[in-house]
Amino acid sequence: MADVPEGTPIWADAMFSDLEGAKTFYGEVLGWTFGESSTEYGDYTQAYADGKAVAAVAPPMPGQEGHSRWCLYLASPDAAATAGRIRDNGGTVLMEPMRVGEFGTMCLAQDPGGVAFGVWQAGTHTGFEATNVPGSFCWAEVFTREPGKSDAFFPAVFGYGAKVMADPGVDFKVFDLGRDPVLGRMEMTDAEFPPEVPSYVQVYWTVADCDAAVAAVRRRGGRLVFGPMTTPFGRFAAVVDPQGAPFAVIDTTTTEGELPTFT
Secondary structure (H helix, E strand, O other), rough: OOOOOOOOOOEEEEEEOOOOHEEEEEEEHHHOOOOOOEEEHHEEEEEEEEEEEEEEEEEEOOOOOOOOEEEEEEEOOOHHHHHHHHOOOOOEEEEEEEEEOEEEEEEEOOOOOOOOEEEEEEOOOOOOOOOOOOOOEEEEEEEOOOOHHHHHHHHHHOOOOEEEOOHHHHHOEEEEEEEEEEEEEEEEEOOOOOOOOOEEEEEEEEEEOOHHHHHHHHHHEEEEEEEEEEEEEEEEEEEEOOOEEEEEEEEOOOOOOOOEOOO
């Protein structure tokens, strides 16, 4: 994924207190295999789908134990400049841009509503080696309790255009780069999300069979939050892994209904 436009989802990783347990879980649910842990970089371990790098897992940093969550990284040609725009638009830089050897430069941040995400300026590590195939990244959505703040922040920082779903009963928006949608934005309501659930980015992983993936989630100690449901975009389900990290699985080959209108 070299030379991807700024703001494109480019990588995802997560920290797990039980790293071996995470490998077992995602190995069964998504079919991942894992490379050697990099002791130089805190036992950071890449995950592979059919031999292609699709994500990474790592032990938590000191003080971060028990806070497993997937982090989506957005591409930037200049992480320092992006960090500046994050601050200028009311966001918080949680970790200043940091060079990671020859691989690239990373930064961690939050939007004004508390949605955490990463920024990745690629070096030799250019991001996902595969997308939209079983075991790989497919899509992501910002789940936020303060949609107005997210709607102003992400286009200002990454230059997104935005379209809103025509259905008045759903507050859902899509951010795009030209004609290509890159990120969704969904309002979190108290009726659907307990107040203790913070705003977050939901990562969607592609699977060949959504129902089989959900069965594997349950078999390995995770839980189902929503679905499975067949939509015009695919059959998907929202789940939580045994260490508390939410994510979604989607079979994009099984669809139903007409695609919604965005304006």
